[in-house]
Amino acid sequence: MTAPLHEAHPAGPGRALPDTQQGMRRRNLARVMHTVSAEGPLSRAAVASRIGLTRAAVSTLVDELIRSGLLEELGPERPGRVGRPGSALAVSGRGPAGLGAEVGVDHLAVCAVDLRGEVRARAVRHGTNRGRSPGPVVEDLTGLVRQVVAEAEQEGLAPAGLAVAVPGLVAGDARTVVRAPNLGWQDVDLGTLLPVEYPLLVDNEANFGGLAELWLGxxxxxxxxxxxxxxxxxxxxxxxxxxxxxxxxxxxxxxxxxxxxxxxxxxxxxxxxxxxxxxxxxxxxxxxxxxxxxxxxxxxxxxxxxxxxxxxxxxxxxxxxxxxxxxxxxxxxxxxxxxxxxxxxxxxxxxxxxxxxxxxxxxxxxxxxxxxxLGPEGPLLGAAHSVVRAVLDDPAAVAARG
Amino acid sequence: MTAPLHEAHPAGPGRALPDTQQGMRRRNLARVMHTVSAEGPLSRAAVASRIGLTRAAVSTLVDELIRSGLLEELGPERPGRVGRPGSALAVSGRGPAGLGAEVGVDHLAVCAVDLRGEVRARAVRHGTNRGRSPGPVVEDLTGLVRQVVAEAEQEGLAPAGLAVAVPGLVAGDARTVVRAPNLGWQDVDLGTLLPVEYPLLVDNEANFGGLAELWLGxxxxxxxxxxxxxxxxxxxxxxxxxxxxxxxxxxxxxxxxxxxxxxxxxxxxxxxxxxxxxxxxxxxxxxxxxxxxxxxxxxxxxxxxxxxxxxxxxxxxxxxxxxxxxxxxxxxxxxxxxxxxxxxxxxxxxxxxxxxxxxxxxxxxxxxxxxxxLGPEGPLLGAAHSVVRAVLDDPAAVAARG
CATH class of the missing domain: 3.30.420.40 (ATPase, nucleotide binding domain)
Incomplete structure (x- = not known):
């Protein structure tokens, strides 16, 4: 009776739904993605042993992730190993990508990061945003987003979402900048201003910086x-x-x-x-x-x-x-x-x-x-990786949209 | 794409094992217990509708909890309702109880709380503990524990664990008081000093006070x-x-x-x-x-x-x-x-x-x-309720011990 005494009731956040076969499948898809992401390339057998499921169960999950374009097979492993050669699995370098953007006081930046965590496209605009009204700033940002998306699409990537780092407090809706004193912004709804067709997440730059440190530090x-x-x-x-x-x-x-x-x-x-x-x-x-x-x-x-x-x-x-x-x-x-x-x-x-x-x-x-x-790159990378993590955390959602 | 972006990977604390039928059963047992505890008395059908499982699935879980002595049937519900009368379920007022203890600077206290959250036995000893060495203090505390356990057992209760609140910092082992300056204690292992045969949890009084506020406030x-x-x-x-x-x-x-x-x-x-x-x-x-x-x-x-x-x-x-x-x-x-x-x-x-x-x-x-x-009662109640919550959070563990 040690730590579990202080655990929340199992039906806490993220676990609000009753345990069902469907929920179990979604969580196991996420486990496969995270395992290959952290340790890949790995064979199906290696994934199975790491997450404690049978090889047959893992194969079904892997097939679904390959069909959705989230995993890819690198071909048969090199010979010389014991047993039937397995095909090594890796996270796909095509398919969904995370778009990160930063509204800084002195610059704007946008980047695209693939599921492997590599920055595949990037655009920056220098110049102060202090005292500029949100409309023109967002217009400039949208231009950078288009440029990065075009580059990413040429490499076979498709944006799974856009996360924007801002120097201010953001409301619980993850869209509205409540107060950004150094920009002079107050109650700015970026959800309305940004004409993007994929999911949007706005957060404080310090939060994204902290997450970047957690994930990439x-x-x-x-x-x-x-x-x-x-x-x-x-x-x-x-x-x-x-x-x-x-x-x-x-x-x-x-x-x-x-x-x-x-x-x-x-x-x-x-x-x-x-x-x-x-x-x-x-x-x-x-x-x-x-x-x-x-x-x-x-x-x-x-x-x-x-x-x-x-x-x-x-x-x-x-x-x-x-x-x-x-x-x-x-x-x-x-x-x-x-x-x-x-x-x-x-x-x-x-x-x-x-x-x-x-x-x-x-x-x-x-x-x-x-x-x-990471220095000043943290918030931008944290934003893009937030989108990537959302895909790894619930690959079934991407498969359903795809 | 809102909160889930920042959720930890599903294989976080308390979820380290892969999703299995066995784990699902344990979590669903906990859901039944928490639901009856928070809203009971409830019929099986009402529990099923609240946690989103079928009535048949809930009946199996309920039968197991009744066999373990954690739930009890109050008899058929009063007539006049539509449909077949169901038997109302309530958390048992017998069976497992949580023992809470407090080592204060000026007093010692022990109480027993049943799964319904009621204090069923209590003992206090006034007098300063400042500067007393741990041995005699723990001896006095053990006397109070014995007294409370004897009273509780007469009412059909059995201690499921003992949680002790102390005015100091406690090590990660949840047994050792690292430093309690107002007692003059340093590196005191209560796990060795307290001769109890059930699980022991030692924590800072402020932590138990906070938990009491969360649960009982x-x-x-x-x-x-x-x-x-x-x-x-x-x-x-x-x-x-x-x-x-x-x-x-x-x-x-x-x-x-x-x-x-x-x-x-x-x-x-x-x-x-x-x-x-x-x-x-x-x-x-x-x-x-x-x-x-x-x-x-x-x-x-x-x-x-x-x-x-x-x-x-x-x-x-x-x-x-x-x-x-x-x-x-x-x-x-x-x-x-x-x-x-x-x-x-x-x-x-x-x-x-x-x-x-x-x-x-x-x-x-x-x-x-x-x-x-709750005033000064908080830490003692928080300690006892910690044990009760541990039972509600994993009823299968009690059933297995039972």
């Missing part, structure tokens, strides 16, 4: 706190391999954790929030620089050159991050903290004071802090 | 933050009806969230932690009172009498709670905050400043804060 644990920055500070909480979304989808707002409760006023209504000390604009201000142009590049360049003001500003930002993270670590007890986005590029100057603050406020070993290798 | 949401106090401040994070435990089982340590980062040193190694402002001892000190005796009773009594020092101390504690909770709410986006334990009794004097702080630091509507009706 190098040795990322299944319980971690992801901290990123563009203008503001974004956070994503991943618990047991799942993104913690919160009641309204607003969880992970690390940027508005109070650090010095009497500190400067913040746009969120609070005072002394982390963003007032460690957001890009706050750091530029503290270093006496203008908050425009290539913000991170300039900070990193000057810090590398030994600029004392910039180094001090980054050290103070690291200290504020350390204080806010102490609270977050006490609440969540994650296996680690991962710095992503712009923070990754500034890590050499943030980390010493950040780690020192965490260590001196923690009895026992402090929570390990690492730096993401 | 009045209109408690499925996403909330539970805050309680004894000497320290305890917290429990409940996400989508599940307790967030953290990597090492240390999540929910709201008491060590930094409030004023340059504030007084805390036993945790930090400075200015919430506990330094809102823990019972901190409030007593701030009010100029000795930190002994009936701490909460004295504070509440004096506050009710209009003692200005006590009221000021409680107002300041409420403010510190509001600052720490602002950070927690930004990270977790819960549906609400529930004050439990000793804080419930002090709520009239804590809430105004707490709510004001949350409101002034939040753009838009602040997170609602409510007061638990």
């Amino acid at each position: 190098d040795g990322t644990p299944r319980d971690f706190l992801h901290v990123s920055a563009e203008i503001g500070i974004g956070g994503a909480v991943v618990v047991d391999g799942r993104l913690l979304r919160g009641t309204r989808g607003f969880a992970g707002e690390l940027g508005h954790v109070p650090v010095w409760p009497d500190g400067p006023e913040c746009g969120c209504g609070g005072r002394g929030c982390l963003e007032q000390y460690a957001g890009e604009e706050a750091v530029l201000r503290a270093a006496g620089l203008e908050p425009d142009g290539d913000r991170v590049g300039r900070l990193a360049g000057r810090a590398a050159d030994g600029d004392a003001d910039v180094r001090r500003a980054l050290r103070d930002a690291g200290e504020a991050l350390g204080i806010a993270l102490t609270g977050a670590v006490n609440l969540l007890d994650p296996e680690g903290v991962v710095l992503g986005g712009a923070l990754a590029g500034l890590a050499p100057w943030l980390l010493p004071s950040l780690r020192a603050e965490l260590a001196r406020r923690t009895a026992g070993p402090a929570c390990p802090v690492s730096v993401s290798r | 009045d209109g408690t949401p499925r996403d909330f933050l539970h805050v309680s106090a004894e000497i320290g401040i305890g917290g429990a994070v409940v996400v989508d009806g599940r307790l967030l435990r953290g990597t090492r089982g240390f999540a929910g340590e709201l008491g060590h969230v930094p409030v004023w980062p340059d504030g007084p040193e805390c036993g945790c190694g930090g400075r200015g932690c919430l506990e330094q402002y809102a823990g019972e001892e901190a409030v007593l000190r701030a009010a100029g009172l000795e930190p002994d005796g009936d701490r909460v009773g004295r504070l509440a009594g004096r506050a009710a009498d209009g003692d200005a020092d006590v009221r000021r101390a409680l107002r300041d504690a409420g403010e510190a709670l509001g600052i720490a909770l602002t950070g927690a709410v930004n990270l977790l986006d819960p549906e609400g905050v529930v004050l439990g334990g000793a804080l419930a009794g002090l709520a009239p004097w804590l809430l105004p400043s707490l709510r004001a702080e949350l409101a002034r630091r939040t753009a838009g509507p602040a997170c609602p804060v409510s007061v638990s009706r």
Whole structure:
């Protein structure tokens, strides 16, 4: 009687329907896809042994996935092995693809990722979106989407969905941007503005960044706190391999954790929030620089050159991050903290004071802090991979649509 | 394409085994138990319609649960209804019971709760445990357990397990108290010390308090933050009806969230932690009172009498709670905050400043804060109900042992 005591009732989210043969088949199709995706190429026999079903049961599932274009046979395995040669299975490099898009403050980007996880097409448009009204921005984005889709289709790929990362809070409908202060957007329904015929998912860039880290990071644990920055500070909480979304989808707002409760006023209504000390604009201000142009590049360049003001500003930002993270670590007890986005590029100057603050406020070993290798690519990749994961998680849905 | 995108792979925790007929049967037994528990008495037909299985399938499951002593038939339903009269099913008031125990700083308590959720036996021993070594404390606790078990057995109940709430951090083995500073315990293995022949589960009192609120609270949401106090401040994070435990089982340590980062040193190694402002001892000190005796009773009594020092101390504690909770709410986006334990009794004097702080630091509507009706009973009831829930969640395990 250990962990199961605290498990939710089995009829929890995703398990609301009674157990039926049909539901069992769908879940087993997903198991086959995930197994081949993670460990393929694999023979039918190898898949069967890994997921604990009979070879006959697996063959039926595999045949269905091949018919739907989600798996492909690579031909007979090389001779020399014992027994009848099996045909190796691999995830298809054609068929469904995930489209990811990012509406950044300074750029727009779109990419297509196949079921194998490879980026197969990509388009970017540089230029500020700050203060532009949603219509023209979405029009530019739609142009990039068309361009990427055309490229992907030439390679035999078909979009299974479009996921859009935005720098703001997104409503529970996963379409409406409730508030994106650095764009100046409020209550913008991207579902209406974006003329796409496939499923749409809109989410906060920090959430997609956290998911990218979970799925693509190098040795990322299944319980971690992801901290990123563009203008503001974004956070994503991943618990047991799942993104913690919160009641309204607003969880992970690390940027508005109070650090010095009497500190400067913040746009969120609070005072002394982390963003007032460690957001890009706050750091530029503290270093006496203008908050425009290539913000991170300039900070990193000057810090590398030994600029004392910039180094001090980054050290103070690291200290504020350390204080806010102490609270977050006490609440969540994650296996680690991962710095992503712009923070990754500034890590050499943030980390010493950040780690020192965490260590001196923690009895026992402090929570390990690492730096993401995905950097600013995280949200875009996380968006595209969200679509890919949805296909792997329920291949039967694609087969039914196909 | 909405929520499922972020669902974990179906082979997540509790679903590690492939879908089999056997697993399906166990989950359906649990569904029948939970349905009768939540809505009973119900006829077989009513259970079938609620869980979406055929009447024949439900009858087989019900017969098994009756044979195991988990359900009972109340006899034919009253006449006058349409169709053949069905026999109403109810959860058995005999058979398996959950034993809950609490090691408090000032008391020990044990109770037995039947599968219907009723407390059927209870024993308490008052007197401080601070600084007592674990052996004698556990010996006293064992005496109370024996007394409660004897009473329960006389009523036809049989313990299905013992869950123990402790005021400290518990290791992942759910047996070892890693650190209970207010008892003076460190690395105490209750699994070895407690001579019981049924499954044992040890957990932090704040976790059990949060679970009690989830299961027994009045209109408690499925996403909330539970805050309680004894000497320290305890917290429990409940996400989508599940307790967030953290990597090492240390999540929910709201008491060590930094409030004023340059504030007084805390036993945790930090400075200015919430506990330094809102823990019972901190409030007593701030009010100029000795930190002994009936701490909460004295504070509440004096506050009710209009003692200005006590009221000021409680107002300041409420403010510190509001600052720490602002950070927690930004990270977790819960549906609400529930004050439990000793804080419930002090709520009239804590809430105004707490709510004001949350409101002034939040753009838009602040997170609602409510007061638990369970008060100091929460951890003990949560412990006993944990055992009961384990039976409801996997009735087949009891049947197999039976």
